[in-house]
Amino acid sequence: MKERLRAALRAALTQRLGVPPAELPDFSVEVPNLESHGDFATNAAMLLAKRLRKAPREIAGLLGPALQAAPEVDRVEVAGPGFLNVFLKADAWRALLWDVLAAGADYGRSARERPARVMVEFVSANPTGPLHFGHGRGAVVGDVVARLLAFSGHQVQREFYVNDAGKQVRNLVLSMVHWLRKDRGLPGELPADGYHGAYVADLARAAPAELTRFLPGEPDEASLVALERFGVAAMLDAIRRDLDDFGVAMDRFSSERELLGSTRLAELLQELQARGVYEERDGARWFLADRFGDEKPRVLIKSDGSHTYFANDLAYHLDKLRRGFERLINVWGADHHGYVPRMRAALQALGQPPEALEVILVQMVSLLRDGQPVVLSKRAGDIVTLREVFEEVGRDAARFFFLLRGSDSQMEFDLELAKRRSMDNPVYYVQYGHARLCSILARARERGLPVPGLESRGALSLAPLELPEELRLVKKMAALAEVVRRAADSCMPHQVVYYLQELTADFHSYYTTYGKTSPILGGPAERVAARLVLVLALRQVVANSLGLLGVSAPERMESLGAEGEEG
């Protein structure tokens, strides 16, 4: 509808006001904040005031009739400084309910004229331990951004980059060796950057005997590598399980080590060399990143001949582009932000579009228990794992909480609050909306009331839906596709959360306001039928939205009991 109004405005501007098509202003067509300002409003007249040397309201008066021509339009008003407010006929809105039922689980999905091939790389935690609490936010944000992109018509691939080649995995295996020796009473110390957690000892003890034959001696390189592979594989398995149980899917785990084995890096270095942006200094090899907007040159090959993490990661990003992905979305912790200009510089230096790389920087999450920060001692190796958190508060609540704030705001995650089954907890509010809708339908069937389906389209009139609250709900449902597209394009999944909260709030309000005077299942049969169509459509929209967040849509929720201190 928005697009049709836009087209009508463009036509009116060129034909009635003689504005050349090339000089059309970039006017808006928006849903206004106030309902009295119509279903849609445009600022076109104000933008043209200067050029046409006319008062905005006068121009608006000329444009109005053009919009009026559309069959869905009820009336058009000139308002305020020169806004055009467009009101649609109620019937035009009501018809949308059938569209919702027809589309079902696909309602809100968009098709793109030109879908982009998008890679979302996220989590990418070192395979040296289980996912900890801090990984949760990036995991959910990446997961939902991927869902949103796919639902809004793009082709999406999700990947986890496995840093299985560097110093960290070496620290892991050395830590394992330390624990093995300790078990046997052999001398030795944990390496300075070693891993303290008890899980490392468990991991070491789980190693098959043939991998620990070097004991009681010191391991040679081959033994170390073998044990390292074992440790990494086991940790990666644990990470996969954590993600799986948290509702986060990956299409592929890309191994840094395997990528190293390919010739990508060598080619890349040659290419940089050929372009004259690669130099040797002090025994190391540098990429002259400062020529491409970064602060300073960056080392690719260290003086000991090993690669920096950056070198390998750059090879990986190039690999993504070669595999045909046009948009590379990475979800990184905000502490890695300094890395962005470096990667962009390198892509640019290699003749790739630097803007292909989009980085979602997620800010820190502080963990609270009952309002007090949870203090963690890194030295003692105590970490709060992601699994502990979602097992404590529940997967739905954990996911919802991580999505509750924009990625670039730091946030607090209060365990007690997330667990609380009360009004403070927004996830239950939304889920309860869905359960309530289901319960109305169940009650209707119990009472033997016919629940209309799509087959009633055409036969059943929706005209009895005349309450302002009912029309408001329909209008909000109409916005889903645009909300999803917007959230996807801007990588802001929290927008869907807010949408969902508004939608369910409108429903709860409608339900309660009329619960006594005009209950959904009361009154004339035609009205009940029409309202059941509204309920069916609402349930679909709520379910689809929850689905996009990876949060379950329960059909019923256990009642807490009104007189409940218990529980």
Next chain:
RNA sequence: GCGCCUGUAGCUCAGCUGGAUAGAGCAACGGCCUUCUAAGCCGUGGGCCGCGUGUUCGAAUCACGCCAGGCGCGCCA
């Protein structure tokens, strides 16, 4: 010192690419359950949108400068 993020109600945060009278939840206070789940609803109070200048028909939103908090500035990952 330089760079990135943030600063909006008592608290936690929305506010889309500049639009009309700045919103939500929680907290506080007052109401609503014989009838579709009260995990709900209705109402009241609460604001220098960090500060200042600029851009323009119009700024919480854009630009610049300050102030405050967080993070980063390795031949670490």
